[in-house]
Each structure stands twice: as C-alpha cells, then as structure tokens.
Amino acid sequence: EKNMGGGEEVVVLDFWRSPYAMRVKVALEEKGVKYVTKEEDLGNKSPLLLEMNPVHKLTPVLIHNGNPISESLVILQYIDEVWPHSSPLLPSDPYLRSRVRFWGDFVDKKIYAAAKKLWPAKGEEQETAKREFIESLKLLEEELKDGPFFKGDKFGYVDVALVPLTSWFYALEMCGNFSIEAHCPKIIAWAKTCQQRESVAKSLPHPHKIYDYVLELKKRLGLE
C-alpha cells in the first residue's frame, strides 16, 4: 500500500505554457496533494526528463516516490486511483467512467488537436482548423446540459481535461480573429465557473501571458 501523508514525494516535470501539464497541477490541487514542480525548457531538455520519459521526452511527467508516469490523461487516472478519498475525478459506475474517458479522449484528439493547428496557421488552413475547433467544442458543449460541470455538480475528469485550454482561448481568438463565446456561450460560462476554483486559479497562467508567448513564438518562427 502506498503511504498517505508524510514521506511521499510528488514531483511534476512542468512547462508553464503546456495545458497538459496544467491538468496535472489542477488535479493535484483538487486532491490537496503536496507537490513540487520542476520547470523544463523543452528547447533544452534536462537529463531528468529524458530519463523519466525516454519514449516521448515530453512534459508533463509525474514522479511519485521516484516512479515516473507520463501522458496527462494517464496521470489523471493514476492520481484518482492513488488518492481516491478526496474529490474523486472519475465516477464509480463503469458505464459512466467509459463516458468520461470517451470525452477526455475526444478533448485531446479533436479540440486540442484543432487548437494546435489554429494559432500558427493562415488563410484556408486556419479556416479549416477554426471550423474543426468550433464544431468539436460545440459537440462537447452539449454534454454540459444543466451543468455547471460536465458531469453535473461535481468538478471532474472532463473539466480537468479541458479547463487548461481556456488559458489559450484569448490567444486562439486573437490569432484566428473570432469569438469563442459567439459560438459556444455555455463553454465560456463553464470556464468562468471553473476559474473561481482555487485549483484552477493556481494552475493556469493569465491568458495575456499565453498570447504574448504565442506572438513571440510566431515572430521567432517567421509566422506573422
């Protein structure tokens, strides 16, 4: 049995812009688990990162008592299983768990993927990415129903999966010249509710900082 409380070492290999890393921090904050972050420079990866995630060499990596776990959604499920007593992230019913995993996977494969293509693109390519982004977000929006969160009144897995991307919304809107609220008002309302949670406020950077970073990156890559 893993020890609870004193004697546990929880380290997150972090990257402040990464929405994937933010997921891990939000989850640990929700659970009240004490942890330490080590900021990585993905342009100059540390030996620790390369040792802990040799396959992908990416953040985030959760190192729990020396054991590394990679991939943010895998980490979220691990966190929920190791610290099950506070703020459960996943429901206990197998069918509902499968629904939640489905939407988590959808957030990655559709919404995050479209967002990644959106900000650096131009012209027709950007229009396509925008369409994909908005359509996927709209599909997910239907899951909000009465809310305020994706599975009703409890903040959970799907919320943690999506909420970090909200710190990128401003940058996406500026780069893509569109309003997310105009298409998905319920998602924006949900985002505002989430931002009132301490776990989210602590783990997400200010959207303007993300936008400044994107502008700088675009200049460096010659993408203006």
Add this chain to the structure above:
Amino acid sequence: NPVHKKVPVLVHNDKSIVESQIILEYIDETWPGHPIMPQDPYDRAMARFWANFIDDKCLTSTWKALFWTRGEEQRKALEEAEENLGFMEKELEKKKLFGGENFGFVDMVANSIAIWVAALQEATGKVVLTEEKYPCAFKWAQEYTCRNIIKETSPPRDHLAAFYKARMEMMEAMKDSK
C-alpha cells in the same frame, strides 16, 4: 456511435460504449472475475501508457511505412517505425507478454502489431518487424497468434494479406490513371 461513426461499439443492456481501449476497461470493470488490467495503480498507468503508444505511434508509423508511403517519404517513415518498434522491443525484453505472465490489456491492444503487421508485410513484400532486429517482439507475436482464443477471434492472416494486397493494387491503379 454518433460522434465518430466507427466500429467497434459494445452494446451492453442498451448502453453503448465506443473506442476499443475504453471498451476493454469497461469490460474489465463490469466483469471483474478475470482481470484484464493489473491491480496496482502504477502498473495500470504503465499499461495505459503502452496501449496508447502502441495504438497512436507504433501502429500508425508501421502502416505509414508499409502501406501509405513510397520513396524518400517511405524511407523516413520506416526510420520512425523502427524507432517505435525499438521501444516496444525494450519493454518485451523484461517479460514474456506485455501483461507479464498473463495475457492482459496491452497484449490485447497490441493485436494490431501481432496480426495486422504480419499481414501487411505479406501483402506489400516490405518487412519491418524482423526476428533479427526485434527478437523479443517477434517471439511475442509468434506466441500471440498461436493462442487458441486469438485463432478463434481474428481473421486468418492469408485473408488479411490478400485483402491488403488487393487494396494496394487498387491504389496503384488509381494513381496511374490520373
């Protein structure tokens, strides 16, 4: 499956579950008598990690290298596929099956490597999973296809190979006719 419009879909008492890995976890949780997933949370995290890697990286890069590309693009794709298979090989150096002594979640997800890659190799004449380069993975794939339950539930390799060969010929024909 209104969102992705794909198979497989498991329908259990009027509820539908999609995405094969998610279905496997559902089956594991609903019928707990014969566990597919390991019990320990860390081992479970590793199983999910490897299943994702095999599905997202190994299979995709192998398909790309064997089926979808030619020439220079194919050479690069082969390099990527070989690197990914290398990681898989390292994982199998320590154990007989991905699940250790028991056939488990990752072994099931990796059926694509054991069965489909062999069929693709037969269909295309290109080989990437060789015994010399990947002895452990090769041995695992051989043992895999010998299991009775696999024989009962998978399409025979020569059927698969013939199917892909025909598809490739169709693709070539379409390219030439442009």
